[in-house]
Amino acid sequence: MAIRRPRRTEAPPTAGLPPRWGDLWPFAPRQGSLERRAAAFIGADEVQAECSGTAALVVALTTLHRLSGRRVVVVPAYTCPLVAIAVAHCGLELRLCDLAPGSIDFDAQALARACDRDVLALVPTHLGGRVADVAAAVALAHAAGAFVIEDAAQAFGARRGRVSVGLDGDAGFFSLAVGKGLTTYEGGLLVSADASLRRELRRTSREIVPWRPAWELRRSFELLAYHACYRPSLLRFAYGAPLRRALRRGDPVAAVGDDFPLRIPLHTLGRWRRNVGARAFARWPAFVAEGALRARRRHARLAAIGDIDVLGDAGDANGTWPFFIVRMPDEATRDRVLARLWGEGRGVSRLFIHALPDYAYLRDVVAPADVPNARRFAATTLTISNSPWLADADFEAVCSVIELVLQERPGGT
Numbered sequence: 001m002a003i004r005r006p007r008r009t010e011a012p013p014t015a016g017l018p019p020r021w022g023d024l025w026p027f028a029p030r031q032g033s034l035e036r037r038a039a040a041f042i043g044a045d046e047v048q049a050e051c052s053g054t055a056a057l058v059v060a061l062t063t064l065h066r067l068s069g070r071r072v073v074v075v076p077a078y079t080c081p082l083v084a085i086a087v088a089h090c091g092l093e094l095r096l097c098d099l100a101p102g103s104i105d106f107d108a109q110a111l112a113r114a115c116d117r118d119v120l121a122l123v124p125t126h127l128g129g130r131v132a133d134v135a136a137a138v139a140l141a142h143a144a145g146a147f148v149i150e151d152a153a154q155a156f157g158a159r160r161g162r163v164s165v166g167l168d169g170d171a172g173f174f175s176l177a178v179g180k181g182l183t184t185y186e187g188g189l190l191v192s193a194d195a196s197l198r199r200e201l202r203r204t205s206r207e208i209v210p211w212r213p214a215w216e217l218r219r220s221f222e223l224l225a226y227h228a229c230y231r232p233s234l235l236r237f238a239y240g241a242p243l244r245r246a247l248r249r250g251d252p253v254a255a256v257g258d259d260f261p262l263r264i265p266l267h268t269l270g271r272w273r274r275n276v277g278a279r280a281f282a283r284w285p286a287f288v289a290e291g292a293l294r295a296r297r298r299h300a301r302l303a304a305i306g307d308i309d310v311l312g313d314a315g316d317a318n319g320t321w322p323f324f325i326v327r328m329p330d331e332a333t334r335d336r337v338l339a340r341l342w343g344e345g346r347g348v349s350r351l352f353i354h355a356l357p358d359y360a361y362l363r364d365v366v367a368p369a370d371v372p373n374a375r376r377f378a379a380t381t382l383t384i385s386n387s388p389w390l391a392d393a394d395f396e397a398v399c400s401v402i403e404l405v406l407q408e409r410p411g412g413t
Contacts, residue, residue, distance in 0.1 A: 010232060011232065016181060042166065050190055051268065064171075078104075095119070096356060102309060104325075106124065115141060130325065131160055131165060181287070181322060182277060208266060210266065253354075302402075305403055326384060348384055
């Protein structure tokens with residue numbers, strides 16, 4: 001991987017809400033709590049805050065297992081490794097389902113085979129802010145007496161019609177981690193449209209999520225550091241320098257941060273960090289709307305290139321746009337683009353490096369599986385940031401590199 005001299009500024013790989021020092025004021029905002037503002041934003045009766053999106057998934061899985069006694073959790077074969085780690089944390093059995101070709105959705109036939117009477121839950125994933133087909137998962141799951149947990153970690157603000165993602169299944173969760181948009185450094189939101197299930201989710205959280213001052217102090221210092229460093233001039237040190245070091249040593253998993261610990265910290269999300277999130281919420285709806293407008297224009301530019309596929313939303317779905325997921329014609333072409341752009345500071349990266357069975361450090365968590373579509377998705381995709389800090393000139397430079405690499409292919413035009 002060729003690494004050139006770093007630029008003076010660095011565009012982040014995803015569109016995070018720029019923090020403001022005023023968000024750190026220690027008292028509760030007059031506009032309402034984080035949970036109340038989040039519930040109003042997505043049109044939910046109630047939102048439950050947890051210390052991370054992964055913790056929210058653990059609470060949901062633990063609750064549903066207690067209610068049904070079943071143990072099998074079906075997840076996409078290409079998704080965040082933390083999902084597999086969460087299933088193992090709960091002592092449940094992971095079952096992988098391949099993707100539909102070129103899609104973030106489950107393969108319909110594979111999902112039908114996977115969804116039997118042993119299944120506790122299906123976990124459709126709104127990957128990269130794109131809106132997944134939850135209705136098909138709900139129909140299969142409920143017919144088999146199973147539940148649906150929507151993984152909307154990267155899709156806070158996405159909707160199908162007027163309904164927020166996360167509310168079509170039995171439960172759903174969003175992430176407030178860095179890079180997901182609105183952040184409390186780490187944090188998560190857990191939702192359900194079912195009042196009785198919400199009571200059970202709250203009960204589980206009280207039972208398994210303790211108050212741990214050391215963890216909260218650590219996250220508070222990390223949030224302060226994030227506020228100091230999340231700006232284009234400093235991201236080249238805080239994000240770009242570690243990225244380029246990982247690329248130089250040939251470690252793409254570390255470059256994208258896929259090397260997660262196998263232990264999931266569970267602790268209460270502290271009041272101060274909740275207040276920080278609540279203050280930042282004042283800017284969040286406008287930020288989502290501006291990102292959608294910017295994405296519409298840039299999506300059209302990418303789609304005009306031809307010979308690539310830029311993932312979008314179907315029907316009445318309107319996802320969020322932290323970044324664009326671009327599928328190249330083949331792995332070699334994708335890698336040639338990355339050789340010129342990854343580490344250049346122009347917001348080009350990868351999402352998850354492998355399909356779940358192919359991470360060496362997950363061998364004790366994920367069993368081998370034949371998932372060719374997920375593997376091809378991992379091998380042919382790259383991401384392009386939709387951050388407001390990626391200047392139009394830099395975005396155009398990214399498009400030009402893609403066009404040039406496509407022209408250099410045998411038979412390219």
